Amino acid sequence: MKPRFVSLLVVIFVFLLFVYLNNTSRFFVPQTEGPFLVAHRGLGQTFPMDGIAWDTNTASRVYPPEHPYLENTLPSMKAAFAAGADIVELDIHPTVDGHFAVFHDWIVDYRTDGEGLTREHTLAELKRLDIGFGYTADGGETYPFRGKGTGLLPSLDEVLTRFPEGQFLIHIKSNEESDGVQLAEYLKTFPEQHRNQLAVYGGNRPVAAFSAHLPNVRTMSRASLQRSLLAYMAVGWTGFVPASARNTQLHVPLRYARFLWGWPHRLVDRMSQANTRVIVVLGDGTWSEGFDTPSDLTALPESFAGGIWTNRIDRIGPIVSSAK
Numbered sequence: 001m002k003p004r005f006v007s008l009l010v011v012i013f014v015f016l017l018f019v020y021l022n023n024t025s026r027f028f029v030p031q032t033e034g035p036f037l038v039a040h041r042g043l044g045q046t047f048p049m050d051g052i053a054w055d056t057n058t059a060s061r062v063y064p065p066e067h068p069y070l071e072n073t074l075p076s077m078k079a080a081f082a083a084g085a086d087i088v089e090l091d092i093h094p095t096v097d098g099h100f101a102v103f104h105d106w107i108v109d110y111r112t113d114g115e116g117l118t119r120e121h122t123l124a125e126l127k128r129l130d131i132g133f134g135y136t137a138d139g140g141e142t143y144p145f146r147g148k149g150t151g152l153l154p155s156l157d158e159v160l161t162r163f164p165e166g167q168f169l170i171h172i173k174s175n176e177e178s179d180g181v182q183l184a185e186y187l188k189t190f191p192e193q194h195r196n197q198l199a200v201y202g203g204n205r206p207v208a209a210f211s212a213h214l215p216n217v218r219t220m221s222r223a224s225l226q227r228s229l230l231a232y233m234a235v236g237w238t239g240f241v242p243a244s245a246r247n248t249q250l251h252v253p254l255r256y257a258r259f260l261w262g263w264p265h266r267l268v269d270r271m272s273q274a275n276t277r278v279i280v281v282l283g284d285g286t287w288s289e290g291f292d293t294p295s296d297l298t299a300l301p302e303s304f305a306g307g308i309w310t311n312r313i314d315r316i317g318p319i320v321s322s323a324k
Contacts, residue, residue: 044071
């Protein structure tokens with residue numbers, strides 16, 4: 001065997017050994033405390049994910065209720081924090097009178113006794129709606145929350161005032177640039193310490209506009225997530241976190257997370273040092289599947305210190321809290 005070829009093999013071996021040792025979590029002791037829990041929409045009613053599309057009326061197919069809470073309401077957020085949520089995710093829409101309504105659907109027809117686009121109502125009009133009107137677990141034979149949801153729809157201002165110490169992930173439910181600008185201008189009225197407890201995600205255009213006006217708040221969109229992951233996959237084997245993956249959030253389906261350099265512990269630690277949160281979800285990332293049962297948690301790596309997305313914080317929170 002020629003000496004030059006032997007030298008090449010040695011170089012390749014040393015390079016591969018470096019990549020392995022620099023990215024394996026086998027010998028790495030996690031430095032980040034965790035995990036932290038993200039309660040999707042607070043604590044709300046859940047539904048089977050099979051066969052859903054972007055316009056599915058999920059209120060018409062909920063599971064038989066196991067608790068009295070409706071998503072995106074002040075009581076549901078209070079219950080989520082009490083159950084162990086570190087961050088509560090919520091959805092917002094602008095209203096015609098300049099507020100932000102906290103409500104999931106693009107239209108009010110599915111969940112409420114009203115009609116029309118959510119964003120084409122005043123806040124007062126939305127508050128008069130019964131947001132529990134459309135929930136049924138038996139194909140419309142009974143409506144267990146009908147008559148119980150009037151006045152429960154909150155504004156973003158009410159949420160941030162009611163929970164001044166709470167951490168929130170704010171979902172802009174549109175791709176309108178103006179929504180991002182409006183949200184940034186609104187949040188500028190809060191102290192920096194309060195803004196540090198918030199993160200924003202949503203459509204590419206509003207998130208980009210928001211970041212341009214308020215760059216020090218964590219943001220994420222599909223475009224920024226793709227940029228971050230592609231850049232990290234290109235250079236992350238060195239341990240370096242590129243600029244696009246700093247000061248942001250990475251929502252990663254668990255089935256794909258193992259392909260990221262340093263997964264799990266080195267990745268979470270690197271991103272934490274870059275002020276980026278790594279949050280794992282179930283499924284392929286198309287919908288908001290969460291870790292909603294004790295058996296779901298067994299799929300996570302041992303001593304995982306990143307974020308866990310859940311739709312059932314009441315089930316998951318006590319388990320994770322007891323394990324810390």
